[in-house]
Amino acid sequence: KAGVTQTPRYLIKTRGQQVTLSCSPISGHRSVSWYQQTPGQGLQFLFEYFSETQRNKGNFPGRFSGRQFSNSRSEMNVSTLELGDSALYLCASSPQGARTEAFFGQGTRLTVV
């Protein structure tokens, strides 16, 4: 079974721009979550989607948004990028159900200049 695939692996954007990150979950997994990882804040939960609906949301500003498609693939969008948005963004997929393990992709390294 293929793992979680995130594209692209690396991105460089300019402050004020917007960016879209993509995540393809493990086949059969309907839950997709997004996390931001930075040296200062560690791993922080952004949001979770299940069957195209946002099921949980972390404490991030509205500039961070996401969506999930009918095939469970998910995208995350960040608008009006700030320097502090530079981070490793990780996507995780989970089997159906609550509080099950999460399987992570390799992440997208976003650098805002």
Added chain:
Amino acid sequence: AQSVTQLGSHVSVSEGALVLLRCNYSSSVPPYLFWYVQYPNQGLQLLLKYTSAATLVKGINGFEAEFKKSETSFHLTKPSAHMSDAAEYFCAVSRGRTGNQFYFGTGTSLTVIP
């Protein structure tokens, strides 16, 4: 609210020595606890999980963890460290009655000395 605390941001052990990485949780309900490992420039890989079925949980690569309710701990151990174990280790708790929402500890960087 449920959270985890990892004691020791850096741990160094000699190759062949015992690995002990500490994690304490705070929870008002039985927690779902996990240990993940992250290698440089990689995502997180699940080592093991506790879901109340057994207090001693065995994971991949020879790691195991013991859930101790009296100590609110879920420490990760490995009898003999290998060079390939050098990585960042994260303890995590799954929160929320529905869904999969993980809260991670601050991580412990493990160095293995040859």
